Amino acid sequence: MIFPLKELIEYKDNMYEITAAASRRSYQLSMLKDEAIEQHEGKVISLAAKQLFTAQIGFSLGASAGSAK
Numbered sequence: 782m783i784f785p786l787k788e789l790i791e792y793k794d795n796m797y798e799i800t801a802a803a804s805r806r807s808y809q810l811s812m813l814k815d816e817a818i819e820q821h822e823g824k825v826i827s828l829a830a831k832q833l834f835t836a837q838i839g840f841s842l843g844a845s846a847g848s849a850k
Contacts, residue, residue, distance in 0.1 A: 785830055785835075788835070789830070792834070798840075802833055802840035803830045803833055804826075805840075806833065806838065807828075807829040810825050810829060811825055
């Protein structure tokens with residue numbers, strides 16, 4: 782699976798948010814050593830983007846737990 786370009790082009794919401802969500806999801810997948818990474822030939826960012834664009838997972842970019850209020 783390559784990066785989902787069609788979904789990226791058609792995406793109408795905030796590009797910063799989806800980019801940040803893909804970055805965070807990629808990190809999660811890497812740290813968990815998710816089995817799906819092997820199925821996608823080690824392409825963690827493409828896997829994360831696919832999961833986000835196909836709504837396999839949702840995302841919310843709220844304040845991090847360590848941030849000051």
